[in-house]
Amino acid sequence: MGRQLGSLGLALGLLFGCGEYLSCSHSAVVQETSTQVLCGVPSLGRIVGGMDAQSGQWPWQANLNFNGVHVCGATLINPQWVVTAAHCFPPVNDINLYEVTLGAFQLRNPSTDVVVRLIGEVIKHPDFTEDEGSKGDIALVKLKQPVPYTRTIRPVCLPASSVNFPNGMKCTVTGWGNVLMSTSLPSPMTLQQLEVPIIGLDTCKCLYKRNPDPEDPHVIYSDMMCAGFAEGKKDACQGDSGGPLSCRIGNAWFLAGVVSWGDSCGAPNRPGVYTRASSYAHWIKEHVPEAEFSDVVADVEPVSEEGMCSVTTTSRPGPLGDIQPAPGWNRPINPSNPPSDSAASWACTASLPLLLLLLLQSYQYLL
Numbered sequence: 341m342g343r344q345l346g347s348l349g350l351a352l353g354l355l356f357g358c359g360e361y362l363s364c365s366h367s368a369v370v371q372e373t374s375t376q377v378l379c380g381v382p383s384l385g386r387i388v389g390g391m392d393a394q395s396g397q398w399p400w401q402a403n404l405n406f407n408g409v410h411v412c413g414a415t416l417i418n419p420q421w422v423v424t425a426a427h428c429f430p431p432v433n434d435i436n437l438y439e440v441t442l443g444a445f446q447l448r449n450p451s452t453d454v455v456v457r458l459i460g461e462v463i464k465h466p467d468f469t470e471d472e473g474s475k476g477d478i479a480l481v482k483l484k485q486p487v488p489y490t491r492t493i494r495p496v497c498l499p500a501s502s503v504n505f506p507n508g509m510k511c512t513v514t515g516w517g518n519v520l521m522s523t524s525l526p527s528p529m530t531l532q533q534l535e536v537p538i539i540g541l542d543t544c545k546c547l548y549k550r551n552p553d554p555e556d557p558h559v560i561y562s563d564m565m566c567a568g569f570a571e572g573k574k575d576a577c578q579g580d581s582g583g584p585l586s587c588r589i590g591n592a593w594f595l596a597g598v599v600s601w602g603d604s605c606g607a608p609n610r611p612g613v614y615t616r617a618s619s620y621a622h623w624i625k626e627h628v629p630e631a632e633f634s635d636v637v638a639d640v641e642p643v644s645e646e647g648m649c650s651v652t653t654t655s656r657p658g659p660l661g662d663i664q665p666a667p668g669w670n671r672p673i674n675p676s677n678p679p680s681d682s683a684a685s686w687a688c689t690a691s692l693p694l695l696l697l698l699l700l701q702s703y704q705y706l707l
Contacts, residue, residue, distance in 0.1 A: 380497035380592035400496035413583025419486035424582030447529035508643025511587035517580030546649035568611030
C-alpha cells in the first residue's frame with residue numbers, strides 16, 4: 341500500500357493563493373517567499389477512474405519507509421506534519437529507522453521532485469491498543485525539518501469535526517500497497533488510485549456480520565468509516581495503511597479517512613475500514629495548533645442503502661451465504677444468473693428437484 345532529495349520552486353508558477361471558499365489554507369515559506377498555498381488542490385486537477393495515478397495528482401500522498409522498505413502511506417497536512425495510522429508504528433520499531441518521502445510517484449523510479457525527511461516525533465492516539473481493528477488508529481508524525489510546497493508536494497484540507505461525508509459519495513483511496521492479498525505492486529511501483537463510494541456505518545456493520553469468524557470478530561466503532569463495494573474485488577490492501585481517503589468538496593480535496601484495516605483485500609461483504617478524520621479534528625488541533633480546518637458541507641445527496649445489507653445474521657447461512665467468488669468473479673454468485681451452461685449444474689444452482697431434472701432429460705431423449 342525514493343531516495344533522492346530535491347524540490348521544485350516558485351519558478352513553476354503553480355502555487356496559488358487561497359480564495360474565500362476555504363478556511364483551511366496553510367501559510368508556508370517556499371524558497372524564502374511567503375505564499376499561501378491552496379490546500380487540497382493538485383496542479384493537475386481531478387482524474388476519475390483508471391489505476392495508475394499521474395505525477396502530482398495526489399501531492400499530499402506521502403510514503404512511509406522503515407529500514408528503506410515501504411510499509412505505509414501517510415498524508416501531508418502542513419509543512420512539518422503528516423497523518424497516518426497508529427498501527428504503522430509497532431512498539432518494536434525504532435522511529436529513527438523511519439523516513440517519510442514526499443512528492444513521490446514511482447517509488448523505484450524517483451524523480452527530482454522527491455523530498456525525504458526523517459521523523460522527529462510520533463504521537464499515537466491514546467485510544468489505540470496495538471490490536472488490529474482497534475479504535476483510535478491514527479497517528480501524527482512530525483518531520484525533523486519542514487518541506488517546501490511544490491507542484492508535487494501540497495497539503496490536503498482537513499475537515500472540521502462537524503463535517504459529514506454522505507453515503508454514496510465517491511472518494512478516492514491512493515497508495516503503493518499490494519495489488520492482491522500477497523502480490524506486491526510491481527516495479528516501478530506507480531502510485532495507485534481507486535474511486536470508492538462511502539458506505540454508511542450501519543450498513544457496514546451489517547456487512548461485517550455476514551458469515552462472521554467466531555475466532556476473529558470484527559467491530560466497527562463510531563470513529564471509523566467504510567468505503568468500497570459489497571461485492572468486493574476493489575479495495576485498499578496491505579501497504580496502503582495510513583494513506584488517505586480523499587473526498588472532493590467544491591474545488592478542493594479533504595482527508596475523509598485514514599486507511600486502517602479490512603478483512604483480507606477485496607473480499608465480498610468486507611469493505612475497507614478507515615479512521616474517520618473528522619472524529620479527531622480536536623485531537624489534531626491540540627497537538628498541531630497551526631493546523632486549520634474547514635466546516636464545509638458536501639453538496640451531495642446521500643444514496644439510499646436500503647436492501648444493500650438487509651440480511652440479519654443467523655446461526656446458519658443462507659444457501660449461498662458460504663459461497664465465496666472464485667478468482668475472476670466480480671460479484672458473489674447470483675442464483676438468478678448461474679455461471680454454468682450445463683443443464684445439470686443449472687438445476688443444482690436453481691435448487692430444482694432431481695426428479696424434475698431426470699424428467700427433462702428423458703423428454704429430450706425421446707425427441
